Amino acid sequence: MNTRGGTATRTAAFSRPSGRLRLPVSLRLPAHRASSATLGAAYPFLAGRPCTTGALVGMDAMTGGPFCFDPWALYATGELTNPNVVLAGVIGQGKSALAKSLAVRAIATGRRVYVPGDPKGEWAPVAEAVGGVVVRLRAGGTTRLNPLDAHGADPDHAHGPRLRLLTALAETTLRRDLRPAEHGALDAAMTTVEHRPQPTLPHVVAALAEPAGSSRRAGGTTTSALAEDGRDLFHGLRRLIRGDLAGLFDGPSTQVLDASASMTVLDLSGLGSNDEALALAMTCASGWLEHALAGATAKRWVIYDEAWRLLRSVPAVRRMQAQWKLSRAYGIANLMILHRLSDLDAVGAAGTEARALADGLLADCSTRIVYRQESDQLAATQTALGLTAPERDLLPALGRGTGLWKMPRRTHVVHHHLTGAELALFDTDAAMREVT
Numbered sequence: 001m002n003t004r005g006g007t008a009t010r011t012a013a014f015s016r017p018s019g020r021l022r023l024p025v026s027l028r029l030p031a032h033r034a035s036s037a038t039l040g041a042a043y044p045f046l047a048g049r050p051c052t053t054g055a056l057v058g059m060d061a062m063t064g065g066p067f068c069f070d071p072w073a074l075y076a077t078g079e080l081t082n083p084n085v086v087l088a089g090v091i092g093q094g095k096s097a098l099a100k101s102l103a104v105r106a107i108a109t110g111r112r113v114y115v116p117g118d119p120k121g122e123w124a125p126v127a128e129a130v131g132g133v134v135v136r137l138r139a140g141g142t143t144r145l146n147p148l149d150a151h152g153a154d155p156d157h158a159h160g161p162r163l164r165l166l167t168a169l170a171e172t173t174l175r176r177d178l179r180p181a182e183h184g185a186l187d188a189a190m191t192t193v194e195h196r197p198q199p200t201l202p203h204v205v206a207a208l209a210e211p212a213g214s215s216r217r218a219g220g221t222t223t224s225a226l227a228e229d230g231r232d233l234f235h236g237l238r239r240l241i242r243g244d245l246a247g248l249f250d251g252p253s254t255q256v257l258d259a260s261a262s263m264t265v266l267d268l269s270g271l272g273s274n275d276e277a278l279a280l281a282m283t284c285a286s287g288w289l290e291h292a293l294a295g296a297t298a299k300r301w302v303i304y305d306e307a308w309r310l311l312r313s314v315p316a317v318r319r320m321q322a323q324w325k326l327s328r329a330y331g332i333a334n335l336m337i338l339h340r341l342s343d344l345d346a347v348g349a350a351g352t353e354a355r356a357l358a359d360g361l362l363a364d365c366s367t368r369i370v371y372r373q374e375s376d377q378l379a380a381t382q383t384a385l386g387l388t389a390p391e392r393d394l395l396p397a398l399g400r401g402t403g404l405w406k407m408p409r410r411t412h413v414v415h416h417h418l419t420g421a422e423l424a425l426f427d428t429d430a431a432m433r434e435v436t
Ligand SMILES: Nc1ncnc2c1ncn2[C@@H]1O[C@H](COP(=O)(O)OP(=O)(O)OP(=O)(O)O)[C@@H](O)[C@H]1O
Pocket: 089, 090, 091, 092, 093, 094, 095, 096, 097, 098, 400, 401, 402, 415, 416, 417, 418, 423, 426, 427, 428, 429, 430
């Protein structure tokens, strides 16, 4: 498309005291022609684009035209290097509302949505409205997930994924990386229990306390040495059986994940404000996800709302990153919701492996959506996302529902439009407005 910078002739008009309009001087300026790509680079806010693919998000605040988004389509055309999205903004700006709209509108075009952890319980009504599934996990509840049953259908390939999952769970409860000897002890315990038709965490914990004599993977270690190596693991994993998370992950699953469901939400609001419980629950649920998606073909959003709470757990971030690496193979677009980019700093100090993981997550998000930011976050946001100065200066002035959409080759300021039905369904402000 060629876009004209203006009419070929610009005529300057001057008003004379008599009130008549006269044209005393004509300025003849050459027309300026450039391709859409050039204009898009020179005037990123002004170059409109046709809205032909993807779900309608809202209005492009600079062109007044519609703005659509489909990460798979943009990835297919090479505009995005990956389909993942990071969305950051201060509280109450409409981040979750945008994620819910993207989800619901994508479902209308045959996509699926998975919310592997909903700490506020605000996604359940959305899932119910689209005929999806809500899995509610709470202490004393009736729902139980077995993190080890996900790969039960294929025992030959189950050992590695189960071991990685157990490692992440143990590292979360112990709040440290496992030592080499502990990896060996966990490996031996898993080997002991995996011949069972339905291995569970209590089986693993029992095998850690009393290692079997003939464990092939023990590699010549004595059983008493294995028991010694697995002592901390035993106590760490026992928390999932006897501690505050008892009854949630310590037996056969009461629910099967249906990969064909339009939306599946893991409602974790019953776990309260315990970030560690949240990380453990999401780690357990990630085993499910891997299993369910292995044979699935539909494109899928995986939405990490309130991801900043997960970023406090290094093993959870490590797992998240491993799953993101697989996202293209599974046709997944991940959406990670933060308050500010500096939430990523919570993972670890600069130079550490943990921090590299967090930076990797951000690097794996080709689309960056920034809602309003506090002024003390502007410099860090600009650096982290590579924003230009005018883009940075916009951030503190953005209103609710309006965000800066930064993609590798173009930037938009988009006002997200909610329909009346969506407004009612996505409302998280009701409690604030109630008059008592
Ligand atoms: N584009 C929009 N137009 C009109 N109202 C909106 C829009 N986006 C969000 N809202 C309303 O603003 C309120 C807060 O939105 P939302 O819960 O999505 O914010 P949030 O950024 O996710 O907040 P938090 O950080 O607390 O999770 C909701 O009641 C929602 O209905």
